[in-house]
Amino acid sequence: MRHALIVLAILAVGGPVAAQPAYEHLRLVAPAAPGGGWDQTARVMQQVLQRAGLARTVSVENIPGAAGLIGLARFIGAEHGMGDAAMVSGLIMLGAIVTQRSPVTLRDVTPVARLTGEYEVLTVPVASPFRTLDDFLRAFKARPESISWGGGSAGGSDQILAGLIADAVGVDPRRVNYIAFSGGGESLSAILGGQVSVGINGLAEFAAQIEAGTVRVLGISSAERLPGLDVPTLREQGVDIEFENWRAVVAPPGITPADRRRLESAIDAMVRSEPWREALERYRWIDRYLAGDAFVRFVDAEEKRVQDILTRLGTGQSGERTLTSSGPYPLIVLAGLALSGVAVVFGRAGRLRIPNPGSPIPAPVVATRPGWRPIVLVAIGIVLDLALAEPAGFVIASAVLFWFAARAFDPRRPVRDALFAVAVSTGAYLLFGRVLDLPLPAGILSGWL
Numbered sequence: 245m246r247h248a249l250i251v252l253a254i255l256a257v258g259g260p261v262a263a264q265p266a267y268e269h270l271r272l273v274a275p276a277a278p279g280g281g282w283d284q285t286a287r288v289m290q291q292v293l294q295r296a297g298l299a300r301t302v303s304v305e306n307i308p309g310a311a312g313l314i315g316l317a318r319f320i321g322a323e324h325g326m327g328d329a330a331m332v333s334g335l336i337m338l339g340a341i342v343t344q345r346s347p348v349t350l351r352d353v354t355p356v357a358r359l360t361g362e363y364e365v366l367t368v369p370v371a372s373p374f375r376t377l378d379d380f381l382r383a384f385k386a387r388p389e390s391i392s393w394g395g396g397s398a399g400g401s402d403q404i405l406a407g408l409i410a411d412a413v414g415v416d417p418r419r420v421n422y423i424a425f426s427g428g429g430e431s432l433s434a435i436l437g438g439q440v441s442v443g444i445n446g447l448a449e450f451a452a453q454i455e456a457g458t459v460r461v462l463g464i465s466s467a468e469r470l471p472g473l474d475v476p477t478l479r480e481q482g483v484d485i486e487f488e489n490w491r492a493v494v495a496p497p498g499i500t501p502a503d504r505r506r507l508e509s510a511i512d513a514m515v516r517s518e519p520w521r522e523a524l525e526r527y528r529w530i531d532r533y534l535a536g537d538a539f540v541r542f543v544d545a546e547e548k549r550v551q552d553i554l555t556r557l558g559t560g561q562s563g564e565r566t567l568t569s570s571g572p573y574p575l576i577v578l579a580g581l582a583l584s585g586v587a588v589v590f591g592r593a594g595r596l597r598i599p600n601p602g603s604p605i606p607a608p609v610v611a612t613r614p615g616w617r618p619i620v621l622v623a624i625g626i627v628l629d630l631a632l633a634e635p636a637g638f639v640i641a642s643a644v645l646f647w648f649a650a651r652a653f654d655p656r657r658p659v660r661d662a663l664f665a666v667a668v669s670t671g672a673y674l675l676f677g678r679v680l681d682l683p684l685p686a687g688i689l690s691g692w693l
Contacts, residue, residue: 266510267299273323273331275315277308277430280396281446282332285359285491288523289332289514296517298510311340311397311424317348323496327503330356334491335546336400342551343399350547354495354504355540357511361488361530362446364405365475366462367453369438377462377481380442381413388419394431394440398424399554401489402444405465407557412483417557435459446489447473448527470528490532492539508535618652625649642669 270293274286283306290302307315316337323329333350341349366377374380384391388410395402403424407417423440425431432450435443436458443450443459447470453459463478464470465487478485495507514520515533524531534542625648632641646665651658 265297265300266506266513267293267328268301269328270299270302270510271329272302272304273315273319273329274304274306275308275312275319275331275333275337276306276397278306279430279432279449281336281362281449281489281491282312282334284448284527286332288520288527289493292514292517292519292523293510295519296514298513310344311400312337313340313344313346313348316346316350316353320348320352320497325498326496327499327506330493330495330507332491333494335489335550336396336402338543338547339399339401339404339550339554340397342547342554350494350543353497354499355543356493356495356504356507357515357535358490358492358532358539358542359511359515360524361490361532362448362528363464363466363470363488363530364401364444365447365450365464366409366478367435367443367445367450367459368441368462369436370458370460371438372441372460374442374462375460377476377478377483380462381483383441384410385413385415388415389421391442392421392423392440393442393444394423394425394434395444396425396431398422400424401487404550404553404557405444405485405487408485408487408553409478409483411557412485448529451527473528488530492543511535621648621652625652639666639669639673642672 272286272289274280274283276282283304286304290304293299293302307318309315312333315331316333319329319331323331331353333353338350340346366380368374368380374383380391393403393406395406403420403422406420406422410417410420423434425434431443431445432453434440436453442462447464450459450461454461461475463481463483464473464475465485466477467479467486469475469477469480493511495504499507512535515531523529625645628648629641629645632644643662643665646668647658647662650661650665654661
């Protein structure tokens with residue numbers, strides 16, 4: 245009740261008040277590297293919440309990787325039940341959830357509100373040979389694979405727009421050579437450095453470069469030209485597309501109804517404040533505030549829409565999970581393990597010396613075979629790995645598999661092999677998730693990885 249009165253007082257005067265703020269300290273998670281749209285949104289929220297007197301202090305934590313899925317998994321695990329934390333989310337994360345069949349989804353968090361919408365722009369360096377969108381599209385239609393598109397994480401709004409443009413101009417979207425970057429800073433560096441043919445990103449993320457004249461905008465995905473921005477739309481240049489990215493804020497799962505109402509009230513007061521309206525104008529964000537049950541229904545409908553778009557473009561996934569849903573890699577690994585087990589059983593094994601008491605001549609060496617024990621142990625490891633992958637997570641499941649495989653080939657040092665198995669599985673998880681942007685299920689370790 246006290247927090248509701250504070251918010252009402254703020255709304256009544258239209259600015260900060262001297263009363264106790266709704267939060268002494270609020271923690272915001274931006275599930276991306278610094279410089280991107282989520283990071284930008286979180287830092288604007290940080291400033292506005294403090295200026296509006298809704299929080300005494302606000303901190304921002306960046307957790308990059310896998311189009312926000314690493315940050316989402318850690319947020320769900322580490323912040324469960326915490327009433328002083330929130331995370332920026334949006335269309336890009338939803339696209340990654342659909343594309344990568346994430347074991348964690350937006351249904352696992354507490355929805356709060358949609359905040360903003362933003363149009364996307366196609367840009368090239370000023371030194372690029374593409375002077376207009378027509379120049380670029382001619383080259384793209386002639387040799388699609390030779391044109392590289394740089395943007396945010398795989399399956400996100402940038403890749404969706406690239407696929408929609410390809411489809412609109414008669415090129416199979418599967419032929420789009422899309423290069424994903426985990427943060428706006430990386431993407432911008434690649435675009436300015438000429439490492440990609442064209443860049444796609446939100447208008448606000450290119451605003452400084454557009455103003456400085458270091459990039460040329462070929463088109464914007466709005467329905468009409470924006471006031472004060474001399475940039476032609478895709479539609480007026482013959483590409484019949486209107487596309488808008490959106491961003492939202494969510495809370496951890498398991499929070500109390502009172503904590504949810506407190507955050508919803510604070511966000512409602514934030515979007516009505518003058519500092520927030522100034523930020524919308526400065527970054528050219530569209531006010532798309534939507535809260536409560538309407539926001540929940542919107543996310544459900546948007547997930548279906550994104551699934552339909554990505555499936556049509558050849559990027560989305562559909563159907564049930566199968567062993568081959570991640571491509572041939574799992575089958576190759578399992579086939580290799582099976583062949584190794586067969587080789588141990590039927591191949592040349594260790595040799596045994598038969599003692600010859602009283603003779604200085606070395607005992608004859610007789611070939612022996614270890615039997616079926618190794619292949620049985622490897623098979624047990626594979627079965628446990630598949631059974632534990634989702635509930636326990638990749639690290640635990642893979643460590644169990646590695647340990648059983650080590651038992652099969654050398655049963656002498658179980659403790660050493662267990663430590664090695666944990667180290668290898670953890671290293672593999674970090675490699676795929678943090679370096680290659682390929683999320684793996686974290687399971688019960690999601691709060692620590």
